[in-house]
Amino acid sequence: MASIEIRDLVKDFHDRSGNRTRVIDGIDLTISGETFVSVVGPSGSGKTTLLNIVSGIETHSSGTVELTGSGGDGGQKRSDPGNRSDARVGYVFQDPRLLPWRTVMANLGFVQHERPGWEDRARHYLDLVGLSHCADRYPAQLSGGQQQRIGIARAFAVEPDILLMDEPFSHLDAMTSRTLREHLERIWLESRRTVMFVTHDVTEAVQLSDRIVVLAPGGTVHEIIDVDLPRPRRASDPAVAVLQAEILARFEALEAAAA
Ligand SMILES: Nc1ncnc2c1ncn2[C@@H]1O[C@H](COP(=O)(O)OP(=O)(O)OP(=O)(O)O)[C@@H](O)[C@H]1O
Ligand SMILES: [Mg+2]
Numbered sequence: 134m135a136s137i138e139i140r141d142l143v144k145d146f147h148d149r150s151g152n153r154t155r156v157i158d159g160i161d162l163t164i165s166g167e168t169f170v171s172v173v174g175p176s177g178s179g180k181t182t183l184l185n186i187v188s189g190i191e192t193h194s195s196g197t198v199e200l201t202g203s204g205g206d207g208g209q210k211r212s213d214p215g216n217r218s219d220a221r222v223g224y225v226f227q228d229p230r231l232l233p234w235r236t237v238m239a240n241l242g243f244v245q246h247e248r249p250g251w252e253d254r255a256r257h258y259l260d261l262v263g264l265s266h267c268a269d270r271y272p273a274q275l276s277g278g279q280q281q282r283i284g285i286a287r288a289f290a291v292e293p294d295i296l297l298m299d300e301p302f303s304h305l306d307a308m309t310s311r312t313l314r315e316h317l318e319r320i321w322l323e324s325r326r327t328v329m330f331v332t333h334d335v336t337e338a339v340q341l342s343d344r345i346v347v348l349a350p351g352g353t354v355h356e357i358i359d360v361d362l363p364r365p366r367r368a369s370d371p372a373v374a375v376l377q378a379e380i381l382a383r384f385e386a387l388e389a390a391a392a
Contacts, residue, residue: 226284262316
């Protein structure tokens with residue numbers, strides 16, 4: 134079973150004069166199995182820093198992060214600096230970062246290192262995001278929302294043990310991001326992975342997650358909320374709206390306390 138284990142994680146940034154700012158302050162968190170976990174919290178609470186540490190883009194000051202794969206099939210394994218991972222990890226970024234000189238299909242092949250069966254996997258996930266007809270197009274021939282859907286298909290096509298996403302819909306308009314959430318939930322229901330999803334959008338978190346981790350200013354875990362609602366979920370579903378309003382109210386209290 135794939136997992137992300139974060140133990141007593143601390144991150145300090147130092148400015149030029151040597152002053153220390155602690156932005157992650159003793160986070161313990163386990164995300165395991167086919168679970169979709171969102172990390173939410175006020176701006177500056179350390180969401181991106183936490184995800185960057187988990188992905189290995191950012192170093193940490195103390196504590197441990199361990200990524201475990203699901204046993205895999207002997208394909209490409211990723212090992213980050215520090216060798217704490219035997220998991221295959223997929224990413225979806227804010228900006229889809231497609232290679233402009235490659236077609237959609239070639240972009241999906243590239244991240245899979247053209248492993249055997251890559252074309253079938255690429256077609257399967259393109260189909261799930263509703264963009265089979267765009268396989269031979271170049272990124273510049275797609276809208277922003279379509280490019281992000283390709284970004285999601287690309288991440289799933291790697292068949293990662295763990296999927297890390299940082300605000301993948303934040304650059305898109307409200308209608309497009311709602312459609313993309315539905316695509317993401319559908320593709321995840323079909324191909325469940327261990328997901329850590331960073332967002333500042335509570336609606337997004339409630340619609341997509343099994344669990345929501347709320348970070349407090351200063352980089353601590355404020356609370357963890359289990360979301361026990363049937364899937365697929367819709368933003369218009371009253372139960373989604375009720376939970377969302379409840380979390381938003383707690384969120385506002387948290388921000389007011391920090392102000
Ligand atoms: N490279 C850096 N050097 C110094 N401080 C940094 C650096 N990167 C982030 N920080 C600080 O760390 C804190 C957490 O930043 P982070 O980007 O993780 O927050 P966030 O929760 O993702 O916020 P947002 O919702 O605005 O994206 C902030 O106070 C930020 O100013
Ligand atoms: Mg951020």
